[in-house]
Amino acid sequence: MNIPNSDLPRVVIVGGGFAGISMAKKLKHLPVQLVMFDKHNYHTFQPLLYQVSTSGLEPDSIAYPLRKIMKNHKDFYFRLAEVEKIHSETNTITTSIGVLSYDYLIIATGTKTNYFGNEEIEHNAMPMKTIPQALNIRSLILQNFEKASITNDDEYRKALLNFVLVGAGPTGVELAGALAELKRNVLQRDYPDLNLADMQIHLLEGVDRVLPPMSKTASAKADKFLRDLGVHIHLNTIVTKYDGLNVETKDGLHLKAHTFIWSAGVTGNPVVGVTENALHEKVRRYIVDQYNRVQGYENIFAIGDIALMMSEEYPKGHPQVAQPAIQQGENLGENFKRLLKNQPLKPFVYKDKGSMATIGRNKAVADIKKLRFGGFFAWFIWMFVHLFSLVGFRNRVIVFFNWMYSYINFDKAARLIIRPFSVKKKEVEPEPEL
Amino acid sequence: MNIPNSDLPRVVIVGGGFAGISMAKKLKHLPVQLVMFDKHNYHTFQPLLYQVSTSGLEPDSIAYPLRKIMKNHKDFYFRLAEVEKIHSETNTITTSIGVLSYDYLIIATGTKTNYFGNEEIEHNAMPMKTIPQALNIRSLILQNFEKASITNDDEYRKALLNFVLVGAGPTGVELAGALAELKRNVLQRDYPDLNLADMQIHLLEGVDRVLPPMSKTASAKADKFLRDLGVHIHLNTIVTKYDGLNVETKDGLHLKAHTFIWSAGVTGNPVVGVTENALHEKVRRYIVDQYNRVQGYENIFAIGDIALMMSEEYPKGHPQVAQPAIQQGENLGENFKRLLKNQPLKPFVYKDKGSMATIGRNKAVADIKKLRFGGFFAWFIWMFVHLFSLVGFRNRVIVFFNWMYSYINFDKAARLIIRPFSVKKKEVEPEPEL
Numbered sequence: 001m002n003i004p005n006s007d008l009p010r011v012v013i014v015g016g017g018f019a020g021i022s023m024a025k026k027l028k029h030l031p032v033q034l035v036m037f038d039k040h041n042y043h044t045f046q047p048l049l050y051q052v053s054t055s056g057l058e059p060d061s062i063a064y065p066l067r068k069i070m071k072n073h074k075d076f077y078f079r080l081a082e083v084e085k086i087h088s089e090t091n092t093i094t095t096s097i098g099v100l101s102y103d104y105l106i107i108a109t110g111t112k113t114n115y116f117g118n119e120e121i122e123h124n125a126m127p128m129k130t131i132p133q134a135l136n137i138r139s140l141i142l143q144n145f146e147k148a149s150i151t152n153d154d155e156y157r158k159a160l161l162n163f164v165l166v167g168a169g170p171t172g173v174e175l176a177g178a179l180a181e182l183k184r185n186v187l188q189r190d191y192p193d194l195n196l197a198d199m200q201i202h203l204l205e206g207v208d209r210v211l212p213p214m215s216k217t218a219s220a221k222a223d224k225f226l227r228d229l230g231v232h233i234h235l236n237t238i239v240t241k242y243d244g245l246n247v248e249t250k251d252g253l254h255l256k257a258h259t260f261i262w263s264a265g266v267t268g269n270p271v272v273g274v275t276e277n278a279l280h281e282k283v284r285r286y287i288v289d290q291y292n293r294v295q296g297y298e299n300i301f302a303i304g305d306i307a308l309m310m311s312e313e314y315p316k317g318h319p320q321v322a323q324p325a326i327q328q329g330e331n332l333g334e335n336f337k338r339l340l341k342n343q344p345l346k347p348f349v350y351k352d353k354g355s356m357a358t359i360g361r362n363k364a365v366a367d368i369k370k371l372r373f374g375g376f377f378a379w380f381i382w383m384f385v386h387l388f389s390l391v392g393f394r395n396r397v398i399v400f401f402n403w404m405y406s407y408i409n410f411d412k413a414a415r416l417i418i419r420p421f422s423v424k425k426k427e428v429e430p431e432p433e434l
Numbered sequence: 435m436n437i438p439n440s441d442l443p444r445v446v447i448v449g450g451g452f453a454g455i456s457m458a459k460k461l462k463h464l465p466v467q468l469v470m471f472d473k474h475n476y477h478t479f480q481p482l483l484y485q486v487s488t489s490g491l492e493p494d495s496i497a498y499p500l501r502k503i504m505k506n507h508k509d510f511y512f513r514l515a516e517v518e519k520i521h522s523e524t525n526t527i528t529t530s531i532g533v534l535s536y537d538y539l540i541i542a543t544g545t546k547t548n549y550f551g552n553e554e555i556e557h558n559a560m561p562m563k564t565i566p567q568a569l570n571i572r573s574l575i576l577q578n579f580e581k582a583s584i585t586n587d588d589e590y591r592k593a594l595l596n597f598v599l600v601g602a603g604p605t606g607v608e609l610a611g612a613l614a615e616l617k618r619n620v621l622q623r624d625y626p627d628l629n630l631a632d633m634q635i636h637l638l639e640g641v642d643r644v645l646p647p648m649s650k651t652a653s654a655k656a657d658k659f660l661r662d663l664g665v666h667i668h669l670n671t672i673v674t675k676y677d678g679l680n681v682e683t684k685d686g687l688h689l690k691a692h693t694f695i696w697s698a699g700v701t702g703n704p705v706v707g708v709t710e711n712a713l714h715e716k717v718r719r720y721i722v723d724q725y726n727r728v729q730g731y732e733n734i735f736a737i738g739d740i741a742l743m744m745s746e747e748y749p750k751g752h753p754q755v756a757q758p759a760i761q762q763g764e765n766l767g768e769n770f771k772r773l774l775k776n777q778p779l780k781p782f783v784y785k786d787k788g789s790m791a792t793i794g795r796n797k798a799v800a801d802i803k804k805l806r807f808g809g810f811f812a813w814f815i816w817m818f819v820h821l822f823s824l825v826g827f828r829n830r831v832i833v834f835f836n837w838m839y840s841y842i843n844f845d846k847a848a849r850l851i852i853r854p855f856s857v858k859k860k861e862v863e864p865e866p867e868l
């Protein structure tokens with residue numbers, strides 16, 4: 001790989017998500033050579049992916065070129081490639097574009113969709129973890145509307161307009177709310193010849209409440225907001241089968257749907273080559289110490305969703321959301337200053353800033369410190385927190401303008417079928433060819 | 435096809451380009467049932483496609499949902515489908531989703547890329563007539579930058595960074611200018627390990643000047659602007675071969691390039707079924723009278739690029755650009771009022787508002803009436819004319835903001851490889867599956 005040898009220690013970061021970029025930013029003025037690998041040439045602001053899926057935003061407002069984030073780093077190399085294997089004994093990695101040695105390796109590969117071993121579901125469901133996947137969902141929704149408007153077959157039309165979302169975590173809840181608004185505001189105006197009542201949104205959740213990671217107050221409020229918007233919520237419901245049309249559950253619920261979106265869980269996305277001892281078998285996360293050092297290694301670290309830092313307060317590790325990833329990236333970045341000077345490292349302490357989910361227009365829920373609230377105020381805070389978390393001034397302005405526009409006009413502007421999604425030749429995410 | 439029978443006459447418009455939507459808008463308050471067919475669910479503002487190709491704009495700012503344009507029409511049906519054949523004897527059409535009868539048929543199918551029968555070039559070149567094609571070019575450019583940054587092979591790297599554009603009409607000229615700015619502003623910052631001088635932009639034109647449809651003054655100015663930006667211009671140059679790497683011309687010029695964009699010409703995109711007499715064999719446009727009625731038919735009309743209205747002033751028909759299309763659509767729409775009242779129709783008279791092309795920052799050329807000017811003032815007018823020609827307030831604001839942002843920051847924000855373009859499995863435009 002044509003990365004020049006340097007006298008400086010080479011720090012290799014695998015993954016340009018929240019953890020990876022927070023850490024990389026902290027290394028800016030340090031005497032290191034920084035190499036970052038990612039399968040995409042952009043960072044994705046995942047919390048707003050559901051708005052790309054539902055025609056509210058275009059990708060460029062939630063994505064940010066990784067090269068641009070690091071443009072002022074002196075000794076920085078970005079490589080669009082997949083890291084395939086770690087050889088810790090020789091301090092090298094094998095990637096899709098060649099072999100590279102490292103002095104320090106930072107694994108920030110995050111999670112992937114968890115189908116719990118159900119291959120049929122994996123094959124037929126739509127995941128929503130990346131921008132291409134979100135665009136596939138957008139195309140599929142709009143194509144199904146178009147198909148529904150040309151068929152005379154009632155049963156087929158209803159299946160086309162049936163949207164089944166599995167998993168009522170923040171992603172499922174936010175997506176259900178956005179779909180309900182799409183139905184109410186856009187479908188009615190764009191498809192006057194369709195019967196609105198034919199469109200149904202079903203949200204299926206395995207446990208006994210929506211938003212299980214949040215407080216019971218938040219769950220109850222979100223539940224009410226969703227039902228008010230016409231979403232059918234099915235709790236304690238485990239999906240067992242989806243063949244592309246028929247959804248079946250353990251309790252005998254049967255739905256027919258052409259859109260089946262899976263956000264029922266994630267699992268770690270580790271890299272081959274780190275000893276099995278360091279990988280928690282069930283959750284597939286690397287067990288790290290309080291400095292994010294992978295168990296059993298001196299110079300391999302893991303940060304973000306892929307790291308499992310167990311403590312008294314968090315016996316199962318930190319929640320797999322943006323905040324712990326950002327904070328771990330920053331802490332490890334700061335620790336590198338100390339590491340290079342042989343000073344003692346600072347243990348990671350998670351500052352829980354709370355959690356929020358939005359259901360729709362003026363409707364959100366928030367758990368912040370001891371406060372539990374919902375409605376307009378939560379929605380307002382949700383908006384500003386997300387706006388200011390976006391990378392880059394331009395993206396903030398574009399998102400803000402789109403939100404204002406949608407709010408005033410009850411509209412979603414990006415309802416364009418640009419890359420028709422083909423169920424037959426399903427390729428959920430196109431691979432780069434290098 | 436499930437379009438209800440109506441007592442009102444059914445007007446079928448094939449194509450939602452400039453001509454189709456201008457006409458449709460005029461029919462809003464008329465007692466007709468309006469049916470529109472298009473292969474996309476959106477209208478494309480083609481003059482700014484080159485900015486999508488070069489990471490300046492996202493598709494949603496130059497595309498507009500067709501259903502939304504007609505949302506206040508009472509008896510309007512949009513169908514995402516291809517019209518395959520016209521049966522004028524029975525007043526019906528066959529489409530990809532069934533058969534439909536019409537009272538009036540309006541053909542507004544525009545043009546398609548003309549490869550002049552060279553199948554090898556057709557197979558290997560990148561066209562730029564639609565949004566998916568423009569996104570393919572965007573991906574290809576950025577992928578080639580990424581590939582160039584990982585290779586140690588000098589010759590391969592130079593071919594990756596060689597951009598050959600064929601045809602120096604407005605599309606080729608604007609694209610060449612935008613690429614030159616991408617090189618100067620973005621490449622340098624994003625790829626510090628690449629040698630800028632390795633990137634070359636070649637603009638090949640068959641006749642003796644760039645912008646052949648414009649004045650000689652405009653051509654000379656555009657030529658200078660392009661050369662100042664470092665574009666290599668090859669005039670009187672006819673491309674004979676492109677095999678995916680080697681470009682060859684009649685005069686023996688040989689270039690090696692992985693990006694080869696073809697905007698050397700267009701040809702009509704007629705629908706099967708109208709008599710050969712009505713179709714001009716060479717340019718594949720329908721010969722129409724001064725009311726846009728297709729020769730030999732009473733109730734079939736053609737408007738826009740597909741219509742060939744020969745007059746003393748325009749013996750070869752009107753130029754195939756936006757203005758004649760918009761004006762013909764409007765005139766025919768107005769004429770429908772008269773037609774329905776059995777009043778005499780108004781012949782079409784083209785008001786030439788002039789032509790313009792932009793080369794880059796502060797650089798454009800304009801021919802307006804007797805005036806020929808170039809530079810900052812032309813660029814300023816170009817910007818405002820294009821902004822106000824966009825469909826919809828939201829698109830204007832988004833484009834305006836993006837332009838201001840790019841202008842101030844010397845940046846192109848949408849440099850994201852979202853759908854990697856695969857040369858091997860080349861599918862220039864994905865087909866909708868209905």
